[in-house]
Amino acid sequence: MDAHDKDSDARPGQNEPDGPDRPDGEADAEGTGGSAGAAETGGSVGAVEAGGSAGAAGAAVTAMTSGAAGTDGVAEAPEEAAGAVEEAGAAAAGAVDAGSGGTGAVPSARRPEARTGVAALSPRYQIGAVVALAVVAVAVCAHLGLVFLHVAPSNTLTKQHGAAVDEWVFPEFEQNWKLFAPNPLQQNVSVQVRAEIGTADGGIRTTGWYDLSAEDGRDIDGNPLPSHTQQNELRRAWDFFVATHDSEDRPVGLRGSLSETYLRRIALLRLDRNDAAGPGGVVERVQYRSRTTNVKPPSWSGEKVSARPVVRELPWWSVSPETADTADTSAGRAGSTGKAGSTGKEGGAA
Numbered sequence: 001m002d003a004h005d006k007d008s009d010a011r012p013g014q015n016e017p018d019g020p021d022r023p024d025g026e027a028d029a030e031g032t033g034g035s036a037g038a039a040e041t042g043g044s045v046g047a048v049e050a051g052g053s054a055g056a057a058g059a060a061v062t063a064m065t066s067g068a069a070g071t072d073g074v075a076e077a078p079e080e081a082a083g084a085v086e087e088a089g090a091a092a093a094g095a096v097d098a099g100s101g102g103t104g105a106v107p108s109a110r111r112p113e114a115r116t117g118v119a120a121l122s123p124r125y126q127i128g129a130v131v132a133l134a135v136v137a138v139a140v141c142a143h144l145g146l147v148f149l150h151v152a153p154s155n156t157l158t159k160q161h162g163a164a165v166d167e168w169v170f171p172e173f174e175q176n177w178k179l180f181a182p183n184p185l186q187q188n189v190s191v192q193v194r195a196e197i198g199t200a201d202g203g204i205r206t207t208g209w210y211d212l213s214a215e216d217g218r219d220i221d222g223n224p225l226p227s228h229t230q231q232n233e234l235r236r237a238w239d240f241f242v243a244t245h246d247s248e249d250r251p252v253g254l255r256g257s258l259s260e261t262y263l264r265r266i267a268l269l270r271l272d273r274n275d276a277a278g279p280g281g282v283v284e285r286v287q288y289r290s291r292t293t294n295v296k297p298p299s300w301s302g303e304k305v306s307a308r309p310v311v312r313e314l315p316w317w318s319v320s321p322e323t324a325d326t327a328d329t330s331a332g333r334a335g336s337t338g339k340a341g342s343t344g345k346e347g348g349a350a
Contacts, residue, residue: 143173151175190214190291191238193267196316200280207276209289215270237262238290249314263288264319284320289313 114120118129149158150169158165169175192209199205212234220226241263244256251257267286277283290312294305 143168147173147175186295188293188295189235189238190293191234191288192291193270193286193288195267195271195276195283195287196285197277197281198284199278204284205281207271210270210274210276212266212270234266237266260317264317268319285316285318287314287316 118126121129146165146168149155149161149165150173152158190211190213192211192213194209195207197205197207216230216234219230223230237259240255241259244252244259246252251260264286267288268283271277271283271286292310292312294307296307297303297305
C-alpha cells in the first residue's frame, strides 16, 4: 500500500527534489536503499574510528531518521535501522579490540611481589642465617637444661656432672626456691659490726655497733635505681658465711675461710666510710653479729611466732692481714717518694 496519496500534496522525501514523473516503487526503493546505505556508512565509520562507538550509534540514528522520512514503508524502516545499530555497535567493538590488540601488543603480566626477610637473601646468606639460628637454639636449650638440673632434685646426672652444672650456673645464673614454697623468707636479718680501734696514744677503744643492713636500707629506700652492691653485697656475703660454717662458727672447707675474708673486707670498707677509727686511729679487730626477727603473720592467720629477736654473735677477727697489705702499699709509695727526694737533695748538694 502506498504511504502517500497520489492526489495529496505530500512530497516523497524531505531531501528529494520534486518529481511527479518518479514512480512510487522507485521512490520506495531509493528510500529503502537510503536507510541501508546509511547503516552501511554508520558501520564503516565505527570500524575506522577505534573509540567511535558513539559515532557509530549516531550514524545509525541518522540512518533511521532518513529512512523513516524517505520511504513509503514506515513500518519496515525501524527494523532495518535497529539492525543497522546492532551492526554498528559490533563493528565499533571490533574496532576497539583491533586498536588494543591488533598491533600485536601483549598486555603486561602482573609483576611478582618483592621477597622480604630471609627469602630476600642469596642462598649463601640464607645458609649462614640458618646455621646461626641453629647455634643460638642449641645454646639456649643447653642453658635451660643446665639451669633445670641445678634446681631439680638430686638425680643421676647431677651426681655425675654436678661440678660442671655448678660451674656454669654460679654465680650469674644461680636459682633458688626461697621466693616460692615450701620455704619462703619469713625473717628479717640485720647484720651489725663493731671494731677495736688502736688510738694514736697507744690505747684501745671499742666502737658501738654499726647497723650495716639499716645503712643499705636507707640507701635503697626512695632510690628508683639502687645499685647491685647496695641490694646484695652484704646480704649475699652473710648468706655465704652461714652456709659455710657450722653451729660453732667454724669454717667448713676453703669456702668457709674465703667467706670470713670477704666479711672482714666489707667491715673495713664500711667502717672507713663511717670514719670509725677517727684521727690517727687504726682498726685492729672487728666483730659481727646478726639480729634475726620473725616477720609478724597477718591478722587473719592463726600462726603463732615468737617476736623475740635471736642474736648470733661471732668471735673477734683480726684484720691485720688486710691492714698489712694496705700498710705495705702505703710504705712502698712513701719509700719511692723518699728515695726520689733524697736523690734530689744529693743532686742539689753536688
